[in-house]
Amino acid sequence: MSSPQQQFFFLGATGYIGSQFLESAKRDAALYAKLKEFSLVALVRDPESAKAKQLQEVWPGVLLVKGTLDDLSVIEEQARSSALTFNAANSDHEPSIKAIVAGLQKRSADHPNGPKPLYIHISGLAILSDNSRGEKVPAERLVQHSDSTFRLEDFPPTNPHHGPDRIIHAAGAQKENSIRAISVYPGVIYGLGEGISPDAPLLRIYGSLYIQTGVAGTWGPGHNALPVVHIKDVGTAFVKIFKLALEDKAKHDDYFVSDDKAEPLILKRFAEETGKILHAHDLLKDPEHKPFSEAVTNNFGEFGWSAFAGNWLGVSDRLKAEGWEPTETAKLPFWDSLLLETENFVATHKASRT
Numbered sequence: 230m231s232s233p234q235q236q237f238f239f240l241g242a243t244g245y246i247g248s249q250f251l252e253s254a255k256r257d258a259a260l261y262a263k264l265k266e267f268s269l270v271a272l273v274r275d276p277e278s279a280k281a282k283q284l285q286e287v288w289p290g291v292l293l294v295k296g297t298l299d300d301l302s303v304i305e306e307q308a309r310s311s312a313l314t315f316n317a318a319n320s321d322h323e324p325s326i327k328a329i330v331a332g333l334q335k336r337s338a339d340h341p342n343g344p345k346p347l348y349i350h351i352s353g354l355a356i357l358s359d360n361s362r363g364e365k366v367p368a369e370r371l372v373q374h375s376d377s378t379f380r381l382e383d384f385p386p387t388n389p390h391h392g393p394d395r396i397i398h399a400a401g402a403q404k405e406n407s408i409r410a411i412s413v414y415p416g417v418i419y420g421l422g423e424g425i426s427p428d429a430p431l432l433r434i435y436g437s438l439y440i441q442t443g444v445a446g447t448w449g450p451g452h453n454a455l456p457v458v459h460i461k462d463v464g465t466a467f468v469k470i471f472k473l474a475l476e477d478k479a480k481h482d483d484y485f486v487s488d489d490k491a492e493p494l495i496l497k498r499f500a501e502e503t504g505k506i507l508h509a510h511d512l513l514k515d516p517e518h519k520p521f522s523e524a525v526t527n528n529f530g531e532f533g534w535s536a537f538a539g540n541w542l543g544v545s546d547r548l549k550a551e552g553w554e555p556t557e558t559a560k561l562p563f564w565d566s567l568l569l570e571t572e573n574f575v576a577t578h579k580a581s582r583t
């Protein structure tokens with residue numbers, strides 16, 4: 230049983246996933262009661278911002294610590310003081326991840342006979358990329374990887390998230406001063422969230438890129454398939470993972486979060502459908518989708534090719550074995566939600582220009 234003094238350090242609490250987690254956790258009486266035994270400390274860029282104020286309403290008593298992911302000494306110190314750390318901020322910001330791990334290892338050394346500090350990290354399923362460069366891969370050759378057999382070392386070190394994941398796995402496997410590290414790999418998350426930041430970054434990123442470049446583009450021909458999952462199902466997945474972790478049932482496990490039964494996101498079709506809507510709203514001159522020029526893809530380097538032009542399909546066998554079901558993904562499929570979300574993105578984009 231946790232003592233009331235134990236600290237829960239949360240990076241990214243105001244984000245799309247982070248703030249959905251808080252809403253989903255509040256609905257689960259057992260997890261909510263457990264989390265209330267911790268004092269929640271959230272790293273926020275600006276404690277006076279509207280989002281930070283909302284966070285205080287969502288989780289009364291939350292302590293706001295001002296800082297960015299580059300305030301490494303603040304992050305290390307808070308992690309060192311925390312029995313539980315959740316990083317929902319940026320899967321690929323290595324300096325902050327190293328600072329978290331260093332803080333947790335120091336905590337482990339400070340309390341050699343105490344429970345190991347627990348770290349829950351959000352990574353992403355792009356780690357599974359087959360680097361097909363947007364080319365067609367016959368259906369029978371498309372691999373659906375399972376989290377029950379996943380091994381990081383089976384994937385190229387150039388794949389997205391590989392570097393940070395290696396740091397986390399190594400910290401979990403260490404004999405001395407080790408930590409309990411759980412990595413969670415979501416697919417592409419969509420849908421309107423219930424938290425402080427309800428809009429999916431997918432449209433924020435692609436919609437803005439299409440408008441900025443004037444092209445509804447793909448990396449290569451864009452035949453690659455990405456797994457999808459609704460944000461509310463991501464919320465319930467994290468509830469399950471936190472409960473397993475706090476009950477000591479999840480040790481150093483990796484969890485995939487996606488719906489392998491849902492129709493995946495095909496980049497080409499995504500560009501086609503989004504491009505048409507942006508064109509109808511006078512935000513794109515050319516409604517036709519096409520491969521991006523090298524001038525655009527070069528800005529993202531190999532990361533862009535690996536993340537946006539590969540197939541990365543994963544099956545959430547571990548969560549399914551625990552009874553998790555992506556029910557919201559089945560209710561509102563990605564392609565139906567996309568129309569609504571693109572219209573929503575257009576309205577927000579236009580409002581930001583006035």
Ligand SMILES: NC(=O)c1ccc[n+]([C@@H]2O[C@H](COP(=O)([O-])OP(=O)(O)OC[C@H]3O[C@@H](n4cnc5c(N)ncnc54)[C@H](OP(=O)(O)O)[C@@H]3O)[C@@H](O)[C@H]2O)c1
Pocket residue numbers: 240241242243244245246247272273274280296297298299317318319320321351352353354414415416417418419426429430431
């Ligand atoms: N969304 C997806 O489809 C998806 C899928 C797989 C993996 N992921 C990974 O999950 C993580 C979270 O994603 P998300 O969709 O929740 O993103 P998001 O909505 O952009 O939220 C990011 C959160 O991190 C905070 N943050 C970002 N940069 C920061 C900085 N430099 N200093 C301090 N705080 C910072 C943000 O604070 P503010 O509120 O101040 O902006 C926000 O709370 C990302 O690493 C992403 O790659 C996302």
